[in-house]
Amino acid sequence: MTYVVTDACIKCKYMDCVEVCPVDCFYEGENMLVINPNECIDCGVCEPECPAEAILPDTENGLEQWLELNAQYSAEWPNITTKHETPADADEFKGVEGKFEKFFSPDPGQGD
Ligand code: SF4
Ligand code: SF4
Numbered sequence: 001m002t003y004v005v006t007d008a009c010i011k012c013k014y015m016d017c018v019e020v021c022p023v024d025c026f027y028e029g030e031n032m033l034v035i036n037p038n039e040c041i042d043c044g045v046c047e048p049e050c051p052a053e054a055i056l057p058d059t060e061n062g063l064e065q066w067l068e069l070n071a072q073y074s075a076e077w078p079n080i081t082t083k084h085e086t087p088a089d090a091d092e093f094k095g096v097e098g099k100f101e102k103f104f105s106p107d108p109g110q111g112d
Contacts, residue, residue: 028109078111
């Protein structure tokens with residue numbers, strides 16, 4: 001079992017989650033983060049920290065797509081362990097539907 005980041009993170013990227021993860025298993029894309037499912041110890045402390053409610057346990061139904069995306073991109077994107085500046089327009093994209101189709105970027109972020 002692991003926790004996964006869903007498309008609710010896209011273009012919000014508040015990064016409160018990375019500060020609390022005890023095993024530093026967040027990875028940064030251009031406009032979202034993902035969790036490495038093999039490194040996550042399932043502690044759950046990141047879930048309530050996310051203002052966008054983007055982090056969910058993979059025991060919830062319908063998360064297969066996001067689990068796959070987290071596994072794939074955590075292998076490609078750089079590790080991130082410290083909170084960087086939140087994008088200025090993050091609040092405008094909070095709760096917006098269909099962000100994956102409209103805005104997902106496979107490009108890596110800067111990492112630490
Ligand atoms: S706190 Fe939530 S929205 Fe922010 S980077 Fe982490 S998962 Fe994404
Ligand atoms: S559940 Fe725990 S180990 Fe997994 S990503 Fe969240 S804080 Fe890190």
